[in-house]
Amino acid sequence: MAASDKSVDDSLYPIAVLIDELKNEDVQLRLNSIKKLSTIALALGEERTRSELIPFLTETIYDEDEVLLALADQLGNFTSLVGGPEFAMYLLPPLESLATVEETVVRDKAVESLRTVAAEHSALDLEIHVVPTLQRLVSGDWFTSRTSACGLFSVCYPRVTQPVKAELRANFRKLCQDETPMVRRAAANKLGEFAKVVETEYLKSDLIPNFVQLAQDDQDSVRLLAVEACVSIAQLLPQDDVEHLVLPTLRQCASDSSWRVRYMVAEKFVDLQKAVGPEITRVDLVPAFQYLLKDAEAEVRAAVATKVKDFCANLDKANQVSIILSSILPYVRDLVSDPNPHVKSALASVIMGLSPMLGAYQTVDQLLPLFLIQLKDECPEVRLNIISNLDCVNDVIGIQQLSQSLLPAIVELAEDSKWRVRLAIIEYMPALAGQLGQEFFDQKLRGLCMGWLNDHVYAIREAATLNMKKLVEQFGAPWAEQAIIPMILVMSRNKNYLHRMTCLFCLNVLAEVCGTDITTKLLLPTVLLLAADPVANVRFNVAKTLQKISPFLEASVIDAQVKPTLDKLNADTDVDVKHFAAQAIAGIAAELEISVFRTAVPPCMGLKIEAALNSKLVVEPPPMSAAAESGGVLLELNANEGNGNG
Numbered sequence: 001m002a003a004s005d006k007s008v009d010d011s012l013y014p015i016a017v018l019i020d021e022l023k024n025e026d027v028q029l030r031l032n033s034i035k036k037l038s039t040i041a042l043a044l045g046e047e048r049t050r051s052e053l054i055p056f057l058t059e060t061i062y063d064e065d066e067v068l069l070a071l072a073d074q075l076g077n078f079t080s081l082v083g084g085p086e087f088a089m090y091l092l093p094p095l096e097s098l099a100t101v102e103e104t105v106v107r108d109k110a111v112e113s114l115r116t117v118a119a120e121h122s123a124l125d126l127e128i129h130v131v132p133t134l135q136r137l138v139s140g141d142w143f144t145s146r147t148s149a150c151g152l153f154s155v156c157y158p159r160v161t162q163p164v165k166a167e168l169r170a171n172f173r174k175l176c177q178d179e180t181p182m183v184r185r186a187a188a189n190k191l192g193e194f195a196k197v198v199e200t201e202y203l204k205s206d207l208i209p210n211f212v213q214l215a216q217d218d219q220d221s222v223r224l225l226a227v228e229a230c231v232s233i234a235q236l237l238p239q240d241d242v243e244h245l246v247l248p249t250l251r252q253c254a255s256d257s258s259w260r261v262r263y264m265v266a267e268k269f270v271d272l273q274k275a276v277g278p279e280i281t282r283v284d285l286v287p288a289f290q291y292l293l294k295d296a297e298a299e300v301r302a303a304v305a306t307k308v309k310d311f312c313a314n315l316d317k318a319n320q321v322s323i324i325l326s327s328i329l330p331y332v333r334d335l336v337s338d339p340n341p342h343v344k345s346a347l348a349s350v351i352m353g354l355s356p357m358l359g360a361y362q363t364v365d366q367l368l369p370l371f372l373i374q375l376k377d378e379c380p381e382v383r384l385n386i387i388s389n390l391d392c393v394n395d396v397i398g399i400q401q402l403s404q405s406l407l408p409a410i411v412e413l414a415e416d417s418k419w420r421v422r423l424a425i426i427e428y429m430p431a432l433a434g435q436l437g438q439e440f441f442d443q444k445l446r447g448l449c450m451g452w453l454n455d456h457v458y459a460i461r462e463a464a465t466l467n468m469k470k471l472v473e474q475f476g477a478p479w480a481e482q483a484i485i486p487m488i489l490v491m492s493r494n495k496n497y498l499h500r501m502t503c504l505f506c507l508n509v510l511a512e513v514c515g516t517d518i519t520t521k522l523l524l525p526t527v528l529l530l531a532a533d534p535v536a537n538v539r540f541n542v543a544k545t546l547q548k549i550s551p552f553l554e555a556s557v558i559d560a561q562v563k564p565t566l567d568k569l570n571a572d573t574d575v576d577v578k579h580f581a582a583q584a585i586a587g588i589a590a591e592l593e594i595s596v597f598r599t600a601v602p603p604c605m606g607l608k609i610e611a612a613l614n615s616k617l618v619v620e621p622p623p624m625s626a627a628a629e630s631g632g633v634l635l636e637l638n639a640n641e642g643n644g645n646g
Contacts, residue, residue: 021033027064027066027067030064030067031064031066031067031070034067034070034071034074035070035074037053037057037071037074037078038074038077038078038081040053041053041078041081041082042081046081046082046083046087047083049081049082050082050083050087050090054082054090054091054093054094057071057075057094058093058094058097065101065103065105065106068098068101068103068106069103069105069106069109071094071098072095072098072106072109072110072112072113073109073113075091075094075095075098075113075117076095076109076112076113076114076116076117077116078091078117079091079117079120085120085121085122085125086122086125088117088120088121088125089121089125089128089129089130091113091117092114092117092129092130092133095110095113095114095117096114096133096136096137098110098113099111099114099137099144099145099148100137100140100142100144100145100148101144102144107144107147107148110148111148111151111152112151114133114148114151114152115151115152115155118130118152118155118156119155123159123160126156126159126160127160127161127164130152130156131156131160131164131167131168133152134149134152134153134156134168134171135167135171137149137152138171138174138175143178143180143182143183146175146178146180146183146186147182147183147185147186148186149171149175150172150175150183150186150187150189150190151186151190153168153171153172153190153194154190154193154194154196154197156168157194157197157198158197165202169198169202169206169207172187172194172207172210173206173210175187176188176191176210176213176214177213181217181219181221181222184214184217184219184222185219185221185222185225187210187214188214188217188222188223188225188226188228188229189225189228191207191210191211191214191225191226191229191232191233192228192229192230192231192232192233193232194207195207195211195229195232195233195236196232196236200236200237203233203236203237204237204241204245207233208233208245208246211226211229211230211233211249212249214226214229215227215230215249215252215253216252220256220258220260220261221260223253223256223258223261224258224260224261224263224264225264226249226253227253227261227264227265227268228264228268230246230249230250230253230268230272231268231271231272231275233245233246234246234272234275234276235275239276239277239279239280242275242276242277242280243280246276247276247280247284250265250272250284250288251284251288253265254288254291254292255291259295259296259297259299259300262292262295262297262300263297263299263300263303265288265292266292266295266300266303266304266307267303269285269288269289269292269304269307269311270307270310270311270314272285273285273311273314274314278314278315278316279316281314281315281316282315282316282319282323286323286327286328289304289307289311289328290327290328290331292304293305293328293331293332293334293335294331294334298338298340298342298343299342301335301338301340301343302340302342302343302345302346303346305335305343305346305347305350306346306347306349306350307350308328308332308347308350308351308354309350309351309353309354310350311328312324312328312354312357313353313357320357321357321358321359321362324354324357324358325358325362325366329366332347332351332370333370335347336351336370336373336374337373341379341381341382344374344377344379344382345379345381345382345385347374348374348377348381348382348383348385348386349385349389351367351370351371351374351386352367352371352386352389352390352392352393353389353392354367355367355392355393355395355396355397356392356395356396359396360396360397360398360401363393363396363397364397364401364405367393368393368397368405368406371386371393371405371406372405372406372409374386375387375406375409375410375413376409376412376413380424383413383424383425383428384424384427384428387410387428387431387432388428388431390402390406390432390435390436391435393406394435394436402436407444410425410432411448413425414426414448414452415448419455419457419459419460422452422455422457422460423459423460423463426449426452426460426463426464426467427463427467429445429449429467429470429471430467430470430471430473430474432445433445433471433474433475434474438475438479441471441475442483446483446484449464449467449468449471449484450484450487452464452467453465453468453488453491453499453502453506454491454499454502461498461502461505462505465502465505465506465508465509466509468484468488468506468509468510469509469510469512469513471484472484472510472513472514473513477513477514477515477518480510480513480514480518481514481518481522485510485514485518485522485523488503488506488507488510489503489522489526491503491506492526492529492530497533497535497537497538500530500533500535500538501537501538501541503526503530504527504530504538504541504542504545505541507523507526507527507545507549508544508545508548508549510523511523511548511549511552512552514552515552516552516553516554519549519552519553520553520554520557523549524549524553524557524561524562527542527545527546527549528542528561528565530542531565531568531569536572536574536576536577539569539572539574539577540569540574540576540577540579540580540581541580542565542569543566543569543577543580543581543583543584544580544583544584546562546565546566546584546588547583547584547587547588550562550587550588550591551591555592558588558592562588563585563588566581566584566585566588567581567585569581570582570585
């Protein structure tokens with residue numbers, strides 16, 4: 001008997017733990033217990049989950065939003081734990097309660113789970129259990145339940161009988177006319193989804209009047225959601241019906257008094273274009289598109305500007321070029337000089353895509369002048385978007401024409417008197433090089449990139465150094481060996497120590513992309529040569545460079561060439577040189593030790609040993625001078641570079 005009692009106690013233990021933790025004051029404990037619901041349900045079994053766990057959860061719905069959100073998520077996957085689809089109705093009460101709470105994310109998750117559970121019901125159970133749940137939500141006193149109800153119509157409607165379908169359509173109409181804006185907004189949001197499952201005759205007789213009413217709502221938050229429904233409805237109707245039933249409302253939305261509604265029309269314009277077909281597009285949508293391109297609100301102009309390429313691409317091919325030239329391009333010209341930078345940037349991201357549609361002659365005649373204006377725009381985003389898409393134009397007019405028309409503008413910007421403009425062009429150079437190809441780059445742009453390394457502003461030299469690395473990644477180490485490394489090595493003999501330091505900075509980054517052979521054969525000898533430089537800043541940067549490139553050198557080379565040089569620098573008269581030399585010696589020693597252990601020890605122990613090495617092989621270098629502590633490398637700044645250039 002005692003053994004039997006003990007067995008019962010053991011079986012009750014999981015639910016006891018759950019109840020205990022759910023009532024705990026600590027939110028995290030309650031949250032953890034909710035996340036373990038599936039484990040507890042498995043321990044209880046299907047029958048006790050239905051008879052004990054689900055009722056308990058239904059009664060304790062009042063909690064922190066975080067806990068309720070986790071509960072709503074868990075219940076959506078609970079069907080198998082209550083005994084399968086034939087018992088799925090047991091999950092409806094707690095989810096119905098969750099669908100009425102005040103917090104939006106909890107309601108949304110509860111509706112998502114309700115949709116999942118409803119889809120698992122048989123058609124009969126759907127009418128017996130799910131539809132009454134939906135009707136209770138529709139007639140709820142609080143707007144929260146009515147907003148949640150909107151999400152359930154599309155999952156119930158296809159599988160119920162005709163009388164029930166009529167009730168559902170009537171209920172949806174009721175929600176579309178609800179006195180609370182939040183409910184009408186939810187109905188407008190789900191109107192397109194519901195339209196896809198409703199028969200065409202009822203779509204025209206029941207839902208389109210609802211759509212027209214929502215599109216004329218006094219709340220712009222409702223009207224803008226009706227625009228999304230417009231796309232779905234237009235896709236479902238024949239062209240004649242679209243013209244008579246949908247287009248009047250669409251025209252009204254395109255000229256709506258609220259910029260948010262017009263913005264939504266701009267966002268959905270290409271989808272609308274695809275839904276209505278080429279003829280309606282030519283007659284009705286082209287004028288609407290023009291209207292939006294000259295909208296008073298910058299946000300609307302920016303949104304529709306991003307659609308220029310796609311809208312033109314979907315025009316009727318027979319009239320495409322003529323429509324673009326006569327109806328679109330005049331408005332695009334105005335946007336090129338728009339006062340708002342976001343509008344110009346949005347246009348620049350797509351305008352190059354018009355080239356393949358217009359062909360070589362019209363691109364040179366009509367588009368190139370616009371590209372030149374955008375290349376000289378004061379907004380860096382505009383310039384970047386043009387340079388990033390040059391390949392579209394290159395494919396149409398050819399590299400020769402491109403170099404004659406646009407390259408002079410790029411070179412002019414690269415030599416601009418304002419260093420920030422030069423900096424912007426440097427950042428675009430790798431993308432430009434990738435589009436134009438190695439041969440063209442060597443002929444036209446390589447000299448420009450090398451010139452930046454000698455710029456009088458430190459920020460430009462630093463950016464040019466990183467640019468070199470990206471170019472080598474683009475064109476490969478053999479190109480670097482032939483094209484740029486010899487020119488960089490010449491800088492090591494320049495009389496200006498700033499140029500010698502720039503040489504070291506370049507060698508730092510090139511070692512990462514050039515590999516061991518080139519680093520050992522070409523880069524290392526120059527670094528070692530600069531170890532005897534008369535300027536201390538150059539010498540301590542030699543120490544830092546040797547540490548940086550050591551992972552790309554053979555151990556024998558480090559022992560024979562790098563260590564003797566660092567030992568010599570460690571005995572330097574300058575305290576900063578000694579500091580960085582000691583730091584480099586310690587770093588290289590640690591790296592070598594780790595490398596030895598990596599090769600000798602099984603992989604499973606690698607992380608532990610590496611952590612141990614990192615904690616034990618730190619060698620304290622001698623202290624830096626106060627000047628170097630505050631940023632030794634900044635000593636290189638000369639009087640010309642000024643504040644903010646270094």
